[in-house]
Amino acid sequence: MALEGLRQRLTDLPQGRFGVAVSGGSDSMALLHVAAETLAPARLCAVTVDHRLRPEAADEAQMVARFAEGLGVSHDVLSWADGPFARETSGNLSERAREARYRLMADWARERGVVGVLLGHTADDVAETFVMRLGRRAGLKGLAAMAPVTHFHGVPFHRPALDERRAALRGHLSGAGLHWIEDPSNRDPRYDRTRARDALRHLSAAGLDPDDIAAAATHLRAAEIGLQHLLSDWATRHARTHxxxxxxxxxxxxxxxxxxxxxxxxxxxxxxxxxxxxxxxxxxxxxxxxxxxxxxxxxxxxxxxxxxxxxxxxxxEPAMAEASVPVPLGATWDDRWIVIGPGESGMSVKAVGAAGLSQLGNWREAGLPRAQAMSGPGVWRGETLIAAPELLPDGPFASKFARDDFPAWLASH
Structure with a gap:
């Protein structure tokens, strides 16, 4: 059976329900199709992010929805609210879109209760990324292959197709009489990845195949993991999260x-x-x-x-914390804190800020610098601070930092 490696990695996934990120391109469409064949469709739910950067994206998302429905897999569309305005602001558009995509999918995964999200990255993506980063003079971390599992915003994202070639995934779809969407940006030379693909074609003609580049990047990944563990050991002795x-x-x-x-x-x-x-x-x-x-x-x-x-x-930074969007109790605020307690109508979690400190006469008893106190989580009802669990921890509300302590976190990042 074709794509045996991919099927085995899907079989080896932890128990539970998984999301599948599907753009409509060949890699993600093939991943969803093989996952539905290998796992029970009830264990899957698909998601498409519409960045609202191209007018045809909404129709493409609906095409993916019909495809998923035909497989018996539920499907949701997420929209990047800031997408239509992103081109008008400065900064790396691709990077901001990527960050927004993963944030949206992580929030969706938590709401759906899935244990992880599957991504369709292939060996071709590994080789393309290597060439792109080589052009930016990247070091070990940048040239190392992407990890089989990466955590974004507290959610594990799995890449079960990393050892597969894009041509094999397209061959699977074609053999099943299925189609995929060709993103016009994949042919636009203004994008780094398009130029990297062109470079790989020339390298292949010279005898340097994408499989060879992906294998080298995977070796670098092993070296990177070793260095991460050494630095984690160092941090255990010389750093801590407080x-x-x-x-x-x-x-x-x-x-x-x-x-x-x-x-x-x-x-x-x-x-x-x-x-x-x-x-x-x-x-x-x-x-x-x-x-x-x-x-x-x-x-x-x-x-x-x-x-x-x-x-x-x-x-x-206090100003950045204060700019972070308020969330309900139990949700992750500022991608850092989860606050739980007896919620009531009108309550939300946001930064304590200068306004909150002015309502707490004894906040200095916590022994934290003013900036750290300001950037911590507060429970608010309107303009009234109800609780600041990092400053006054003896009340009915409790706060938890959303990541492992720094030394342990460093071992995988």
């Missing part, structure tokens, strides 16, 4: 060679915010240099980073 902030021993960090020190610092930023990617290397290097020079107070990547005689603290 009420949503990462505290790092400054002399120990400065004793590390430059690359590991940057990895630890970039990881500390990502751990606090939940952002998938680290800041630009140049910005991170400048921050590390400033920390080495002495007492520092700087913002980067949504974090406030300080150094004083007690060490380095990486915490959420």
């Amino acid at each position: 009420r949503g902030a990462n505290l790092i021993d400054a002399p120990a960090l400065f004793d590390l060679p430059s690359d590991p020190a940057l990895r630890v610092l970039g990881g500390a930023l990502r751990h606090v915010t939940g952002v998938a990617h680290p800041p630009r290397a140049a910005d991170l290097s400048r921050l590390l240099a400033a920390l080495r020079s002495g007492d520092t107070r700087a913002t980067l990547h949504g974090c406030l980073v300080t150094r004083d005689r007690t060490g380095i603290a990486v915490l959420r």
Whole structure:
């Protein structure tokens, strides 16, 4: 039977119901079809994200819905509300769309109660990504193959087709008389991935096949995992998470060679915010240099980073926390905190902020810096702060940081 490796990896998945991310392209359509053949359709639910960047995207999502329905798999469409305005703002559109897509799917996965989401990335994607990042002079982390399982916003995303070639997936669909959507952006030379595919065709003609590149990237992935574990062991001795902030021993960090020190610092930023990617290397290097020079107070990547005689603290930037959308009790706020307690109508979770501290005469008893206190979770009813469980933990509300402590988290990131 074709695609035996993919079928085996699907069979080896944990028990439970899985989401399948389906764009309508060949890779994700084949993944859904093979998953429905291999697993009971009742164990699957499909999801399509409409970024609202192309007018035909809505019709494509409906085509996927009909395809899923024919397989007996439920299907939902998620829309990126900010998509129509994204082109008018500065920044990397593809990166912002990707971040929005994973955030939407993670929220959907939690609402659906699925144990993970399946992605259709293939060996071709691994090779293309390698070429793209090689052009950006990436190091080990950037050139390493994408992981078989990655956590985004607390949800595991599985890539069971990483060892499969796109041609094999298309052959499966064609053999079953099925069709897929060709995204016109895949032929647009303005996009890095399109140029990477063109480069791979030339490399294949020269005898360097995408399978070879994907295999090399997989070897680099193994080296990357080893380094992650070494840095996690280091962080166990020299760093800790305290009420949503990462505290790092400054002399120990400065004793590390430059690359590991940057990895630890970039990881500390990502751990606090939940952002998938680290800041630009140049910005991170400048921050590390400033920390080495002495007492520092700087913002980067949504974090406030300080150094004083007690060490380095990486915490959420208060202004960014206050800008985060309020959520109901029990939901993840600011991609950091989950607050539970006796909910009542009109209650929501948002940053304590300066307004909340003004209503708490004894907040200093918690022993937290003002910025950390401001960026923590508060339970509000209108303009009234009902509770601040990280500052006054003895009430009926409890808060939990949404990720493992930094040293443990670093082992897989």
